[in-house]
Amino acid sequence: MERFLAHLDGLSGGAEPRFLPVTSTKPGLPRVMVMHYAGLPEPDMSTAVTYGLSLADHPEWHAGRPELTITVASEDDHWGLAVGFLAEQLRGDCPFSYGDTINFGEQIAPESQMTAFAVFAPATLAPEDYTGIDVGDRLPISIAGCYPIFDVEREYIHQHGLRAFWELEWDPYNVRRPPAV
Numbered sequence: 108m109e110r111f112l113a114h115l116d117g118l119s120g121g122a123e124p125r126f127l128p129v130t131s132t133k134p135g136l137p138r139v140m141v142m143h144y145a146g147l148p149e150p151d152m153s154t155a156v157t158y159g160l161s162l163a164d165h166p167e168w169h170a171g172r173p174e175l176t177i178t179v180a181s182e183d184d185h186w187g188l189a190v191g192f193l194a195e196q197l198r199g200d201c202p203f204s205y206g207d208t209i210n211f212g213e214q215i216a217p218e219s220q221m222t223a224f225a226v227f228a229p230a231t232l233a234p235e236d237y238t239g240i241d242v243g244d245r246l247p248i249s250i251a252g253c254y255p256i257f258d259v260e261r262e263y264i265h266q267h268g269l270r271a272f273w274e275l276e277w278d279p280y281n282v283r284r285p286p287a288v
C-alpha cells in the first residue's frame with residue numbers, strides 16, 4: 108500500500124486524502140481503504156481511489172490487478188464509499204473490465220437518482236498514470252474509472268455497447284444530470 112500511496116501522492120501533488128475504511132467481508136483479505144481527495148481535480152469536485160481490490164485474485168487478471176477511482180462534481184463521501192463497497196463486495200468475482208456495468212441496487216447518494224456504474228479508463232489521468240503501477244507484487248496495479256450512471260443508461264450500454272453510450276451528450280462528472288437516454 109505504501110508504494111501505491113506514493114504514486115497517488117505524486118498524482119495529487121501531495122494533497123492529503125481522508126482515509127475511509129470499508130470493512131472486509133472476505134476471509135483472509137484485509138479491508139478496502141478509500142482515499143478521498145476533496146477539491147481534486149477542481150475545487151467543486153472530489154476524487155476517490157480504492158486500495159484492497161487488487162489484493163484479491165480473479166481468473167481474468169493476467170496483465171495487472173485493478174483498483175478503482177471515481178471523480179464527481181460533488182464533495183459527498185457517498186460516491187467514494189460506494190466504489191469502495193463495490194471493490195470490497197465484488198473482489199474476486201467481478202473483473203472490473205472496461206465496458207462492465209455494475210448495478211449498485213439502490214440510490215448511490217442522496218443528491219442523485221443514479222443507481223449503477225460503468226467501468227472505463229479514468230478520464231482525469233494520463234494512461235501512464237493509471238496503468239502499470241509497480242507496487243512490488245507479481246502484477247502491477249491499473250486504476251479503472253467508475254462512472255455513475257442511471258439504470259436506463261446501464262440497460263442502454265448492455266444493448267448498444269459502451270462506445271455508443273460514451274458518444275452521447277452527457278457529463279461524466281455531473282451526478283445531478285438527467286439521463287442521457
